[in-house]
Amino acid sequence: xxxxxxxxxxxxxxxxxxxxxxxxxxxxxxxxxxxxxxxxxxxxxxxxxxxxxxxxxxxxxxxxxxxxxxxxxxxxxxxxxxxxxxxxxxxxxxxxxxxxxxxxxxxxxxxxxxxxxxxxxxxxxxxxxxxxxxxxxxxxxxxxxxxxxxxxxxxxxxxxxxxxxxxxxxxxxxxxxxxxxxxxxxxxxxxxxxxxxxxxxxxxxxxxxxxxxxxxxxxxxxxxxxxxxxxxxxxxxxxxxxxxxxxxxxxxxxxxxxxxxxxxxxxxxxxxxxxxxxxxxxxxxxxxxxxxxxxxxxxxxxxxxxxxxxxxxxxxxxxxxxxxxxxxxxxxxxxxx
Numbered sequence: 575x576x577x578x579x580x581x582x583x584x585x586x587x588x589x590x591x592x593x594x595x596x597x598x599x600x601x602x603x604x605x606x607x608x609x610x611x612x613x614x615x616x617x618x619x620x621x622x623x624x625x626x627x628x629x630x631x632x633x634x635x636x637x638x639x640x641x642x643x644x645x646x647x648x649x650x651x652x653x654x655x656x657x658x659x660x661x662x663x664x665x666x667x668x669x670x671x672x673x674x675x676x677x678x679x680x681x682x683x684x685x686x687x688x689x690x691x692x693x694x695x696x697x698x699x700x701x702x703x704x705x706x707x708x709x710x711x712x713x714x715x716x717x718x719x720x721x722x723x724x725x726x727x728x729x730x731x732x733x734x735x736x737x738x739x740x741x742x743x744x745x746x747x748x749x750x751x752x753x754x755x756x757x758x759x760x761x762x763x764x765x766x767x768x769x770x771x772x773x774x775x776x777x778x779x780x781x782x783x784x785x786x787x788x789x790x791x792x793x794x795x796x797x798x799x800x801x802x803x804x805x806x807x808x809x810x811x812x813x814x815x816x817x818x819x820x821x822x823x824x825x826x827x828x829x830x831x832x833x834x835x836x837x838x839x840x841x842x843x844x845x846x847x848x849x850x851x852x853x854x855x856x857x858x859x860x861x862x863x864x865x866x867x868x869x870x871x872x873x874x875x876x877x878x879x880x881x882x883x884x885x886x887x888x889x890x891x892x893x894x895x896x897x898x899x900x901x902x903x904x905x906x907x908x909x910x911x
Contacts, residue, residue: 603834606653606704606760609643609855610843611911612864613827617792618835623703624758625791625834626750630765630780635796636825636845636854637764638663639672641706643854644762646673653703656680658690660712671853686714686724687741695752698759709764711781715741739783746789763790767797793831798823798845808849822846822856859892861905870908880905 584592605619614620621627621644629637645655657664657679666676680702684690690713697705707713717737720727746763753759765780780786780793787793798804806822825845829837843863844856862878865871871891872879878891880901885891895901 604758605834606644606648607911609640609647609857610827610841611857611860611909612841612843612867613794613829614911615864615868615909616829616836616839616841617832621760621762621792622834623760624753625760626746626753626789627760627762628765628780628786628790628793629762629796630767630793631796632767632778632798634800635798636847637796638708639668639845639847639854640796641708641762641764642669642672642674645679645704645706646675648704649675649678654680654701655704656682656697656702656706658682658684658693658705658707660685660690660707661709663708668853673854685712686716686719687745688716691745691748694749694761698749698752698755698761701755701757702759703757704760704762706762707764709766710742710786711766711768713742717741738781739785742782743785746785750789787831790831791833792829792835795828795830796825798825806844806846810848819848821849825855856892858895858902859888861902861909861911862888862891862895864911865905865909868909870905 580597584595587595604623605617605621606623607614607620608617629641631637645657648655655678659681660683662683662685664681669676669679680697682689682693684693690707690710694705694707715737717734718726718732749761753761763782763786765782765786767778768781800823804824805820806824807818808821809816810819810821822845824842826840826842828840831837841863843860846853846856862871865880866873866878876886878885878888880891880894881904883894885894895905
């Protein structure tokens, strides 16, 4: 098949239009790794910059903590990160435990959709690398406010069908438009889970309307059960006693939609919220599970083989890796993570 002379063809266009048009091979997708190695493996690298990502799921699934850990990793690479706190739930001490440099984190407590868009657009124009909105479920639409004012209406005057979804549609359109620049921003919207009342069978969906899902290049669901079989227990010092307590839980993830890699992939990771070790996603445990999945670690019964080392039990493998960072680096190199 003969090739056209693309430059010759483009030279015929209006000069102003020509500046906005280029070849498809000039587009590069840079990705930000998430705290979960197994999810990164499924996403073929992580979340794409210049894209909108939706993270949703049930409460206490660690969605905010997951994003805070991602910010901590991005900051290590010199990225400028921002947090829009619509829920007034940001805890700087917890963020520090997850590795975030809170002194270098841009923070806004925008509570309405208008405020969120105003802040978000200005930050994108300034070149922010990672922008998290926690969460869009808490943002108030314009119908809740008096005209041209930040004063709240009486509750009985706020009833308007579809107001939230309509305003959110315009909000994500404006944010996506503002993200069309030379320094693309990774925009992550956190959404809570709601019941899909119109469905024939009981189901769940994120809040914000269809536009939030439509404009998202990647949609990831995080959920966790509060049952004992999903809990991670450990020994906690309480005064002069040592008691067994829940210090974490297993969090499941599912890639609902993905334009920059495979979709409909599922997995899980260990998440810690208490104890003496690292908080948040246990990256070493996740590394072990991913390595086993791709064959970098061999498992037979209860025995694991890592290189020439043979260990009994998953916990023993995790502890063995944590003893020596070089072992972790070697295993990461095999997985290219």
